Amino acid sequence: MPHYADDAVFAKLAVIDNYAIAKDTMCLRVAAPSSMCAAVPGQFFMLRDLRSTDPLIGRAFALYDCDPQSGWLEVAYLVKGKLTRSVSQLGNGDSVGLCGPLGNSFDDRQTEHLIMVAGGIGQTPFLSLTKEACGKQSFGTRQTGYAKRVSLCYGARTKEYLAGIDSFEKSGATVHIATEDGSIGPPQRVTAVLEQLLKSQTDLSQVRVVTCGPEPMMEAVAKIAKTFGVRCQVSLETPMACGIGICFTCVAKVGCESDWDYKRTCVEGPVFESSEVVWH
Ligand SMILES: Cc1cc2nc3c(=O)[nH]c(=O)nc-3n(C[C@H](O)[C@H](O)[C@H](O)COP(=O)(O)OP(=O)(O)OC[C@H]3O[C@@H](n4cnc5c(N)ncnc54)[C@H](O)[C@@H]3O)c2cc1C
Ligand code: FES
Incomplete structure (x- = not known):
């Protein structure tokens, strides 16, 4: 069952903190509405730096942590390319664009x-x-x-x-x-x-x-x-463009060796049974 972006919102959010947690690795905490704080483990957000149009589209980041009572959520990221380098410069008082929560989640059975x-x-x-x-x-x-x-x-x-x-x-x-x-x-x-x-x-x-x-x-x-x-x-973590099921940038082969189909990681994933992923 695809998880289209039915519960997702796009919002401009205030940065509360943006701190190093390891070498080249940062944690971005933003003030988030309850709809975003309702994200569950495995889901992700598309993040944009609103100061720039390069990259124009967001990049995907998993939910790292959140506190719905206090109204914040965190993503943790490796400083790697254009978006993460520019986001790493942000601090309290700045803002980012976030779209989510997106995608499915991990199994929560006993x-x-x-x-x-x-x-x-x-x-x-x-x-x-x-x-x-x-x-x-x-x-x-x-x-x-x-x-x-x-x-x-x-x-x-x-x-x-x-x-x-x-x-x-x-x-x-x-x-x-x-x-x-x-x-x-x-x-x-x-x-x-x-x-x-x-x-x-x-x-x-x-x-x-x-x-x-x-x-x-x-x-x-x-x-x-x-x-x-x-x-x-x-x-x-297939590279994504839209994050909401439209562009098919994010497809992965899912099924079995002799009978697979392309599935969109953003709406039919990102979580899949490993037995169903055709790796090459
Ligand atoms: C569902 C999902 C969840 C993710 N969660 C996180 C997260 O929590 N923290 C985090 O740091 N990253 C996460 N990623 C990966 C992150 O979205 C990419 O690394 C993103 O490209 C970084 O943006 P950038 O502009 O800084 O780097 P870019 O300029 O986009 O990329 C830098 C380099 O990485 C390569 N690259 C881009 N995307 C990917 C990819 N998905 N896999 C391998 N190589 C890639 C590019 O070709 C380029 O060489 C996630 C990806 C997905 C799909
Ligand atoms: S990123 Fe566009 S369809 Fe998945």
């Missing part, structure tokens, strides 16, 4: 152990998911406290890029770190950490995996989940 696997900035959809799954906060009308255990397997190039670990731990997740250069622990990929964690589980039927990050990493995570017979959802 599970014994929810394992989140993040590569780089792919950790952003998982802070709200951790809070929800651990029963620390409710989002929209979804249930909370549906996971007995929540683990975050978090991979980064170096320890300087690891963002928000305290927030994840405070929200109830056990964090397992993998750095490619060995600046924390042995040099290894996050997929190795996931394999170790899955090997140590007594009942794999009660485990659910969710992943977000670079596509080769998500493909590898999907393969590992399949090998262990564990259900896995992926949050795809």
Whole structure:
């Protein structure tokens, strides 16, 4: 069932804060109306810097955190290209354009152990998911406290890029770190950490995996989940133009090798069952 932008609003929002959380990584907090604070884990917003027409269209950013009572929401971002470089210069008193909430969400059904696997900035959809799954906060009308255990397997190039670990731990997740250069622990990929964690589980039927990050990493995570017979959802980060289902820039192959169709990540995703994604 596509999630068209029926509940989305476009609004000019005041920046409350814009602070560094790791190397080249910032968190933007904006004052947001209740319709935007009703966003649920997995959903995203299209963000524009209203001072410029380059880029003219917004860029997609996952819901990182929000507080509907106080009326703010946050997106966390890697300073990477034109939009994120200019947004990183904003501060209290400035404003941005935000459209959302957009897209579908992660499964909120009961599970014994929810394992989140993040590569780089792919950790952003998982802070709200951790809070929800651990029963620390409710989002929209979804249930909370549906996971007995929540683990975050978090991979980064170096320890300087690891963002928000305290927030994840405070929200109830056990964090397992993998750095490619060995600046924390042995040099290894996050997929190795996931394999170790899955090997140590007594009942794999009660485990659910969710992943977000670079596509080769998500493909590898999907393969590992399949090998262990564990259900896995992926949050795809295909480049997007409109974000609302019109332009077909964001399509991904969904189905099976012999029978797939293009699905729009912005309205039929960004969350898909990994078993249904045709990676090449
Ligand atoms: C649903 C969704 C949620 C996202 N959530 C976040 C988030 O929470 N935090 C965050 O930092 N980023 C997130 N992204 C990615 C973000 O939208 C892009 O990185 C965006 O292009 C950054 O804008 P920019 O103008 O700074 O960089 P651009 O100038 O657009 O891009 C810089 C470089 O990255 C490449 N690029 C652009 N888009 C992508 C992409 N999607 N994947 C890989 N390479 C790309 C470009 O080709 C270019 O080389 C998300 C993307 C999607 C689709
Ligand atoms: S970004 Fe335009 S259809 Fe998805």
